[in-house]
Amino acid sequence: MYLVHAHFELVPPHEVPGVLRELARSSLLPSDRVEHLSVHPRSPHAFTLGFYSTAGSLAEAESGATAVCRRLLAEARWLPPARLTRVGVPLIAPALLGDWPSRL
Template sequence: MYLVHARLRAPDHTSLPPDAAQLFLGCAREGEGLEHVSAHGDATGGPVVGFYLTAPSLARAEQAAADVCRRALLAHPSLAAVDVVSFGAALVPEYWDAVLGSDGRDMQLQDPSTANLFHPF
């Protein structure tokens, strides 16, 4: 599952409507893989909508999120003045902390003095 954030800009720094997540979710089409939507109207830097999608690739997930988001902005009058600033996959620090471990590595150091670059020190 991918988490794709849509960063939005609202006029006069207005917040998203309380039912924004449902408005976006309702604009998904069959086959786009949208599982869940979260909306954060008061996020630092402007509103953010999180799209949780199942997709065969990150590129497909980002495209599906963009399509759903644009459809919602066109379909709902309460979102008509909102513009998209960016779309992108969200990094989840807790996941990478667990994968990389305490030293920040996902593999051993390599010994460049040998012919075998995968030989550990």
């Protein structure tokens, strides 16, 4: 499973809808291969969608998340005017991993 973050910015004065998580989840299709979707508001005008993808590779997970985001921007009438600024796997600083590699 892969975690892919998609970052959005809304066109002011529009703000992140309070029901974003429910509406975004209801827009997913089985072919999207998304096991779970999380929403992280970053400000009143920006948010991140976290896709937990069951894709077969990192590249497939990122391209799948990008496709879902483009579909949301094109078809989701409930989403205020927004732009997709970045899609990718979040990086973890090596210092935060502790002794994780030695436990393998």
